[in-house]
Amino acid sequence: MKPRVIAVDGPAGAGKSTVSRRLARELGFQYVDTGAMYRVVGLVAHREGVSFEDSQALEKLCDSLDLRFEERDDGLHTLANGHDVSHEIRSAEAGDYASKVSVMPIVRERLVALQRSMGEARPTVMEGRDIGTAVFPDAPLKIFLGASVDERARRRCADLADRGDPADQDEVARQIAERDARDSQRAHSPLRPAQDALTVDTTDEPADAVVARILALAIEREIP
Numbered sequence: 163m164k165p166r167v168i169a170v171d172g173p174a175g176a177g178k179s180t181v182s183r184r185l186a187r188e189l190g191f192q193y194v195d196t197g198a199m200y201r202v203v204g205l206v207a208h209r210e211g212v213s214f215e216d217s218q219a220l221e222k223l224c225d226s227l228d229l230r231f232e233e234r235d236d237g238l239h240t241l242a243n244g245h246d247v248s249h250e251i252r253s254a255e256a257g258d259y260a261s262k263v264s265v266m267p268i269v270r271e272r273l274v275a276l277q278r279s280m281g282e283a284r285p286t287v288m289e290g291r292d293i294g295t296a297v298f299p300d301a302p303l304k305i306f307l308g309a310s311v312d313e314r315a316r317r318r319c320a321d322l323a324d325r326g327d328p329a330d331q332d333e334v335a336r337q338i339a340e341r342d343a344r345d346s347q348r349a350h351s352p353l354r355p356a357q358d359a360l361t362v363d364t365t366d367e368p369a370d371a372v373v374a375r376i377l378a379l380a381i382e383r384e385i386p
């Protein structure tokens with residue numbers, strides 16, 4: 163049987179979280195943010211002084227990590243070993259740590275196994291970079307979201323300003339381009355659309371319209 167998973171992949175700032183959360187809410191599906199999982203591993207490794215390149219230590223860290231999501235009235239919370247890290251994992255540093263640990267095959271192997279068990283347990287909207295290509299290659303609906311680097315930098319700056327952490331848009335655009343290059347050139351599960359993914363450019367299309375389009379497709383494919 164095919165998993166009831168809608169895969170939403172794409173680079174940072176393409177609108178994955180907004181679109182995936184709304185889709186999950188509309189469909190009554192679980193929402194899984196796999197980027198948050200890499201962020202948690204990066205953050206815990208940093209805190210425990212584990213090198214991002216030490217495969218054995220990262221394996222131990224992953225195996226002893228209790229990583230879970232909890233839906234609460236005020237949104238989705240990310241818990242690492244019982245501690246709520248939802249806020250800390252959103253920092254620019256945690257994003258950088260995540261990008262570094264995510265190139266390590268052992269980390270991907272452990273997190274992919276966890277992602278599969280989450281997606282097999284309940285109907286799910288799962289967002290990430292490799293959901294349609296590696297985690298659930300037989301997902302019945304795969305979406306690849308994209309947007310121009312400038313638009314993605316604009317969104318990221320608006321998010322940072324909301325957090326009381328304003329940033330220079332040109333510098334953010336440079337970081338995004340660098341992160342894209344690292345994510346799409348890595349040997350293991352690089353960022354790329356699955357062959358059967360629907361590619362959606364969100365530069366000028368509002369999230370509501372994107373969600374409506376995907377919902378229509380989900381219904382057409384009898385996923386809900």
Ligand code: DC
Nearest residue numbers: 196197198200260261264290291292
């Ligand atoms: O989506 P995000 O910014 O929270 O992701 C943080 C980092 O994690 C990003 O640099 C790439 C990595 N990542 C990944 O390699 N595979 C995923 N499925 C999700 C995220």
